[in-house]
Amino acid sequence: MGKRDEARARTTAAILRAARQAIAAEGGGALSMRAVAREVGLVSSAVYRYFPTREALLTMLIIESYGNLDRALAVISDATPHPAWTDLGHAFRNWARGAPHEFQLIYGTPIPGYVAPPETIPAAAAVAVHFLAAGATSSPDPFDTAELARQLGPLTAGLPGAQPAGAAAVLTELAALVGFIGLELAGHFVGTADPADALYAALLRRQCTTLGVRED
Secondary structure: OOHHHHHHHHHHHHHHHHHHHHHHHHOHHHOOHHHHHHHHOOOOOHHHHOOOOHHHHHHHHHHHHHHHHHHHHHHHHOOOOOOOHHHHHHHHHHHHHHOHHHHHHHHOOOOOOOOOOHHHHHHHHHHHHHHHHHHOOOOOHHHOOHHHHHHHHHHHOOOOOOOHHHHHHHHHHHHHHHHHHHHHHOOOOOOOOOOOHHHHHHHHHHHHHHHOOOOO
């Protein structure tokens, strides 16, 4: 990599870092290209040479956040060919609690005016694959339908042992984890199940029963 490429890489990283700080302070909807440029020390027009639109910057931030979550889950998946659902669930929650603004960026309230483009799909799928590998090998009765088989058959085609009904169950339970973590980060368990460790552990155990997989 030449000096010019190195300089561009440093500036790109600085822009992404400044954008993340802005989102942490004010939320994704308030992200301003002008403010990011000012934080990095660029004139407002210069930042567009790195990210042609605000949407392009948001897309890169979303892809990076999925990548960070993917790596956190890979620590579990790489340790065994058949990771435990509960281990993945705890790793997901730990990552979200350590990076709440990244969690909100990819799973929280949609940013007004922003529609995630197709290039975010592989990044999101990489996260789901960890859970599919852990829990999609059975065919729970409520999910064993012709319509779900038609929809999810292509998804399971490349996953050894995965069943369409199992994949449907996994996506449902993954949605439950996202919902739980989102409520927890927003403080909705304060005054009831706070801290929420025991409630989350109970949810994971119930999910293992639904999915027909081991707890540990």
